[in-house]
Amino acid sequence: MDLSDSPEEATFRRTVRAWLGANVPRRTRHDALLPEPERVTRAKAWQRRVYDAGWLALAWPHEYGGQGADVVRQTIVNEEWVRARAPQLIGGMGIQMVGPTLIAHGTEAQRRRLLPKILTAEEIWCQGYSEPGAGSDLASLRTRAELCDDQFVVNGQKIWTSNAQFADWMFCLVRTDPEAPKHRGISYLLVDMHTPGITVRPLVQMTGDPGFNEVFFEDVRVPRANLVGQLHDGWTVANATLFHERNMLSSTTRTQQLFQRLVRRAQRHQRGGRPASEDAVVRQRLAGLAIRVETMRLEAYRQLTDTIRGRRPGINASVNKLVGCELNHDIARAALEILGDYAWLAKEDDRAADGGLWPIDFMFALGLIIGGGTAQVQKNIIAERGLGMPREVRPAPVAAVPGAAAPGPPAVPGTPGGAA
Amino acid sequence: MIDFGLSDDQAALQRAARELLAAECPPALVRETGASADGVPRGLCRTIAAQGWLGVLVPERLGGSGLGTLELALLCEELGRVAAPGPFLATQLVIAALVRAGSAAQRTAWLPRLVAGEAVGTLAHLEESDRHDAGGVALRARKARGGWVLSGRKCFVPEAQAADLLLVAARSRAGSGERGVSLFLVERGTAGVRVVPRRTMDPTRRTGELVLDEVAVPAGALLGAEGETWPLLERLCDLACVAIAADSLGGAQRVLEMAVDYSRVRHQFGRPIGSFQAIKHIAAEMVADVEPARSLVWWSAWTQDARPKEAARAASMAKASLGDVYSRTARRSVEIHGGIGFTWEFDLQLWFKRAHASELAFGDPVWHRERVARLDGY
Numbered sequence: 086m087d088l089s090d091s092p093e094e095a096t097f098r099r100t101v102r103a104w105l106g107a108n109v110p111r112r113t114r115h116d117a118l119l120p121e122p123e124r125v126t127r128a129k130a131w132q133r134r135v136y137d138a139g140w141l142a143l144a145w146p147h148e149y150g151g152q153g154a155d156v157v158r159q160t161i162v163n164e165e166w167v168r169a170r171a172p173q174l175i176g177g178m179g180i181q182m183v184g185p186t187l188i189a190h191g192t193e194a195q196r197r198r199l200l201p202k203i204l205t206a207e208e209i210w211c212q213g214y215s216e217p218g219a220g221s222d223l224a225s226l227r228t229r230a231e232l233c234d235d236q237f238v239v240n241g242q243k244i245w246t247s248n249a250q251f252a253d254w255m256f257c258l259v260r261t262d263p264e265a266p267k268h269r270g271i272s273y274l275l276v277d278m279h280t281p282g283i284t285v286r287p288l289v290q291m292t293g294d295p296g297f298n299e300v301f302f303e304d305v306r307v308p309r310a311n312l313v314g315q316l317h318d319g320w321t322v323a324n325a326t327l328f329h330e331r332n333m334l335s336s337t338t339r340t341q342q343l344f345q346r347l348v349r350r351a352q353r354h355q356r357g358g359r360p361a362s363e364d365a366v367v368r369q370r371l372a373g374l375a376i377r378v379e380t381m382r383l384e385a386y387r388q389l390t391d392t393i394r395g396r397r398p399g400i401n402a403s404v405n406k407l408v409g410c411e412l413n414h415d416i417a418r419a420a421l422e423i424l425g426d427y428a429w430l431a432k433e434d435d436r437a438a439d440g441g442l443w444p445i446d447f448m449f450a451l452g453l454i455i456g457g458g459t460a461q462v463q464k465n466i467i468a469e470r471g472l473g474m475p476r477e478v479r480p481a482p483v484a485a486v487p488g489a490a491a492p493g494p495p496a497v498p499g500t501p502g503g504a505a
Numbered sequence: 506m507i508d509f510g511l512s513d514d515q516a517a518l519q520r521a522a523r524e525l526l527a528a529e530c531p532p533a534l535v536r537e538t539g540a541s542a543d544g545v546p547r548g549l550c551r552t553i554a555a556q557g558w559l560g561v562l563v564p565e566r567l568g569g570s571g572l573g574t575l576e577l578a579l580l581c582e583e584l585g586r587v588a589a590p591g592p593f594l595a596t597q598l599v600i601a602a603l604v605r606a607g608s609a610a611q612r613t614a615w616l617p618r619l620v621a622g623e624a625v626g627t628l629a630h631l632e633e634s635d636r637h638d639a640g641g642v643a644l645r646a647r648k649a650r651g652g653w654v655l656s657g658r659k660c661f662v663p664e665a666q667a668a669d670l671l672l673v674a675a676r677s678r679a680g681s682g683e684r685g686v687s688l689f690l691v692e693r694g695t696a697g698v699r700v701v702p703r704r705t706m707d708p709t710r711r712t713g714e715l716v717l718d719e720v721a722v723p724a725g726a727l728l729g730a731e732g733e734t735w736p737l738l739e740r741l742c743d744l745a746c747v748a749i750a751a752d753s754l755g756g757a758q759r760v761l762e763m764a765v766d767y768s769r770v771r772h773q774f775g776r777p778i779g780s781f782q783a784i785k786h787i788a789a790e791m792v793a794d795v796e797p798a799r800s801l802v803w804w805s806a807w808t809q810d811a812r813p814k815e816a817a818r819a820a821s822m823a824k825a826s827l828g829d830v831y832s833r834t835a836r837r838s839v840e841i842h843g844g845i846g847f848t849w850e851f852d853l854q855l856w857f858k859r860a861h862a863s864e865l866a867f868g869d870p871v872w873h874r875e876r877v878a879r880l881d882g883y
Contacts, residue, residue, distance in 0.1 A: 088508075
């Protein structure tokens with residue numbers, strides 16, 4: 086067991102730290118509080134600077150815009166990110182979800198065309214998974230793609246599509262074989278969001294922000310070259326992406342930053358005539374959260390070590406997602422408790438603490454307990470695949486599309502959903 | 506460098522311990538020991554001594570195996586897995602004290618016997634106040650006739666009834682702060698020493714009081730510098746916290762496995778109860794508690810040797826967290842078992858009770874969280 090930097094790593098860390106010290110933007114308002122066009126523009130510019138400095142995708146190969154370094158360097162960068170309170174990156178779904186998926190499953194042409202622009206933030210990605218009738222039971226999705234010559238013609242609807250309002254690309258699950266059992270007739274497509282026939286309709290989130298959308302497809306033509314993996318075998322690729330998504334949503338970097346912000350607020354906010362951080366109950370809350378944050382940081386090291394040693398990750402991503410998202414929510418909840426009457430002042434009110442960020446964090450964190458596979462879906466995965474507990478007795482499967490033949494056995498290993 | 510995992514040797518040590526204890530420490534032995542006079546499973550103790558487990562913290566030049574706290578934690582995890590009774594941890598604390606601060610004469614006199622399992626040691630640091638800070642050490646030690654005279658009462662002394670050698674925290678100067686705390690090695694047979702066994706809810710461990718009535722000990726009984734051993738005592742308590750956290754990890758893992766196994770064979774409504782989401786979700790919550798906790802335990806053990814500045818914080822974090830995790834996991838396991846889990850005959854009660862005793866020993870979660878808050882500078 087060893088967590089100390091080698092001399093080269095120590096030098097690297099100093100370089101990253103110095104760069105962040107000189108380049109992290111001084112912010113009067115947290116990015117999440119900025120109006121959307123400005124937020125997106127600034128966030129893209131920030132990611133570009135980070136990329137140009139060489140701190141992005143350290144473990145990706147050179148030919149796709151990465152640094153060809155090891156995951157330890159990436160971890161050092163992440164640690165310094167926390168320390169410098171540096172802003173998160175807007176291209177997260179590209180960098181952390183579709184990027185690794187394309188490196189593993191994409192064609193060489195797809196990688197060379199798409200990966201570099203993910204890193205430079207020239208192209209932002211969104212995820213086309215959920216549909217009105219396919220939430221936890223994702224594999225029952227009905228958006229149809231028919232192969233005509235060398236093009237797919239896509240018709241249907243996606244929902245809860247975060248960032249679709251400004252995304253350039255979507256990685257999308259479509260039904261290509263309605264006759265097959267529901268997990269076996271799905272394909273994974275890369276869709277240019279500027280293609281004719283795509284309509285994006287914003288859905289306003291509980292927080293009041295236009296974070297996600299409905300996306301409608303009407304005879305949208307997608308080149309066959311944009312298929313990832315085998316035709317009808319998109320479920321395998323989809324699961325690879327889901328694995329990365331769970332880990333992204335439980336990013337310990339973000340959680341550590343959130344917790345730092347909580348401690349600073351507790352030290353400044355007066356409660357009962359003294360700083361809240363001197364209150365015995367508040368101290369219990371803070372220390373309890375500190376322990377959970379530290380535990381997840383260490384757990385990430387353990388999992389990273391397992392990866393380096395070539396072990397399979399098993400159900401780690403589901404545990405991370407379940408625990409990490411709940412932890413983020415509890416951190417925000419603790420802030421609300423500390424702030425008392427000030428807690429629920431809106432961001433438009435100039436008396437709101439930290440610009441009114443905490444109620445937004447609190448609600449947003451609840452959204453992420455649901456998104457990316459609900460907590461209940463993760464628990465099913467942990468129990469069934471991790472512990473080998475018996476699968477639910479399921480009702481006869483519903484046909485994927487009207488008029489389809491009754492599908493075969495529904496219980497295919499690798500279900501991200503499961504009945505919840 | 507990020508290498509946050511066990512070495513092959515460490516993994517092999519843990520595996521061997523697991524296999525040995527599965528054979529040597531079945532629940533029947535735990536029950537039998539619980540009903541015995543002194544709570545010492547002699548056969549198991551001999552086996553443990555023969556394996557050299559008591560010497561993991563002892564350098565090779567002093568007759569040990571020269572391993573570290575992480576190895577000790579792995580062994581404690583396996584002992585916790587089988588809810589092993591006996592004075593293993595109590596003796597380790599005295600061994601650690603001797604290794605860290607013992608004089609040559611003290612080491613010569615006691616280390617070989619303790620490491621060989623021929624003598625049992627324990628730490629007596631708490632008193633009736635149940636205070637875990639330096640203010641809790643009030644028992645008086647006064648200089649007399651070239652030695653010391655100790656008078657007072659120590660409480661919650663682990664395995665006191667079996668101890669041959671007691672490491673007693675006493676106050677050798679006026680005051681109640683960290684200065685003035687001294688440690689003395691007191692032999693059980695010394696005139697004026699009396700042990701009063703206490704009854705606890707945990708059938709797998711013993712605790713007792715130590716009454717010292719004008720007990721005269723020689724100057725050579727003083728361990729470390731007079732009045733300056735609070736930092737050493739704190740480090741010993743941190744070690745105990747790490748060991749108990751590791752024990753709790755093993756216990757929590759075991760009660761989780763018991764619940765999952767039971768849910769597969771118990772049928773209701775014509776199917777195994779483990780196929781109901783109500784049961785699966787409880788089991789998944791147990792996994793989400795226990796798996797990440799393993800990283801915390803490893804880290805807390807590793808810091809004791811590798812990162813002394815982080816050791817206290819890590820020990821408190823592990824102790825607070827695993828106290829909660831073990832008790833919560835045991836409770837969930839009882840729930841999954843239903844009525845049978847509430848019976849005396851079913852073995853789960855042994856782990857349930859050990860979980861709650863572990864949560865309280867060497868500082869409960871509330872105490873350790875406050876310590877974390879203080880160390881983190883809130």
